Amino acid sequence: MRDNETIARKYHPIIEPLTRSGWPFWITVIPLSIIFLWSFFAFGWQYVWGLGVTGMGHPMSWTLYLVNFVFFIGISHAGTLISAILRITDAGWRTPITRAAEIVTVFALAAGPTNILFDLGRSARFYWVALHAQFKSPLLWDFTCIMIYFVTSVVFLYVLMIPDIAILRDRFTGRRWFYKLLSLGWSGTERQERILKTVSAFLCIAVIPIAVSVHTVVSWVFGMQTQPMWHSTIFGPYFVTGAIYSGIATIIIVAGILRRVYHLEEYLQPIHFNNMGLLLLTMSLLWFYFTFAEYLTTLYGGGTHELAVFWVKIAGKYSVMFWLMVLFCFIIPFPVLAMKRSRTILGTSIASISILIGMWLERYLIIIPTLSEPRLPYDRGAYMPSWVEWSMMAGLSAGFILAIVLFSKFFPVISIWEMEKEKNEMADGR
């Protein structure tokens, strides 16, 4: 058993943010809380009056909520997936970044499906999906996969945090009961470490197929429908790629901000951003490949209905968004990430922000143009989100950031015990 007090002192900068909260904390948290609470009002408004207060109509019946649903679920992907893959492959550089990745996963995964709740005509009856399950519906598959993924991710985050919580338990007298409860009596005995090792190894392996299945099934919500440019076999891998792409981008941004705000320069070094940037570079190429393949196949195949959607995206009323998507998803991030000179912390952060905007646009462009151009030519729709939908989106994003900020005030954002273990292993000459 190692001395927790010594470890805590050694990793002082990591624990520091838990001990005090200055004015920067409050000026972040208060506006975020206001936006977050505002979205409750907006939801109440919608609940009372009906979905008519949104900008939806016929045939545009799935819109911004679905876009945000896919977007947030996408973000949730990289987290655990990256963390698990890097753990399995024993990539040494991953250690300081995994916790942040897991946090992003859990909160994005809480934010994503909430959109479905907003989107339901009778939100209070959402549990009927479980109660009156109809197994042929892709939405039920979705519900099942997301629930499993959410539970696994929370367990994953939690289990790998137990030793850290134990350190905190011994250090914070005021919150001891809280940490004591969560630490499950961890004292670092050999048996406990063995159990932890087994459990985490199992979770690492389990979480990868689950994560892949989640976004595949999310894509099937669209892909299984016979609508033009949704009904595509490439959707599964395309969505998963996009998900990991936007997920890594989010982790880079979150890690960048945490590093700056909590002065974690010592742990989150340029090498981490460089390596994450390389992963991002790979994903950007994959994204481009998939997008190109998808659009070229559609154009070449030349189905009437497909082409109607195709042209409205490329050159019609959605063309501005489309080319912005290409700009943000590929043209900006690719050169930045490709050159070693610009693959710095600032460079990768800029690329990441660009990717997040681009991927949001991609989700929008996947969902909305298809609905605006149904097969039969008489039903055409235009869509503009209403204040309610924007409020919900703002509230959700605020809630997501707020959750990360609050989390960072109660738990260390870098895995202390793993850093310590790694250091010891290195000292042992491995």
Next chain:
Amino acid sequence: MVIDLDRCTGCQACVVACRQENNVSFAGEKQAKLGRAKFWMNLISEVKGTYPDVEMHFIPMPCMHCDHPPCTIVCPVAATYKNPEGIVAQVYPRCIGVRMCISNCPYTVRYFNWYAPSWPEEYEKGLNPDVFRRRKGITEKCNFCIQRIRRAKEKAKKEKRRILDGEVIPACVETCPSEALYFGDLNDPKSQVSRLSKSRRAFRLLEDLATEPKVFYLKEGEWNEG
């Protein structure tokens, strides 16, 4: 159902009759512009050419009642299903408003209650007591006036016989002044709809999707050929 496009004059009586029979609520002009108008029976019109060479075509669009309905399999709570008679029905109390059925309907004939349904005051008294008045947040659609079919079935059962051809017809068919709409049992080879559906003029919408609609259209004749 068989719809003879040659006979359709585009008078929209079917649309009105359907609205009356099935308590289809009014959206109002402003909401209709946002795409919130409901038409269980809709009349699509197409204008070809410019004056004086103008052609007008009309297509009445009820639900197609597909034999392989894409809408029913996607519902996560089984609120919509194809009943044994082949009617694609909606169970209003079960529907939670996911709207996946709407997005997967290639004919876009499913409608959502964006607000609580409303009618002009003077209209409220005339609502059909046999038909459920939907609520906000659920999907609704044409069901071939299922209440009429049920009543006819009960009557036939009492008299221990099968329903006769033409005994039961939906409101749109009943009201059509030019008799462009026909309704009956497609399974009965002797029924009028069955015979008409085998006409050389018969076609269905988006047949390549293999949804097997049970609404057949009879093609219009050539305009310039007399």
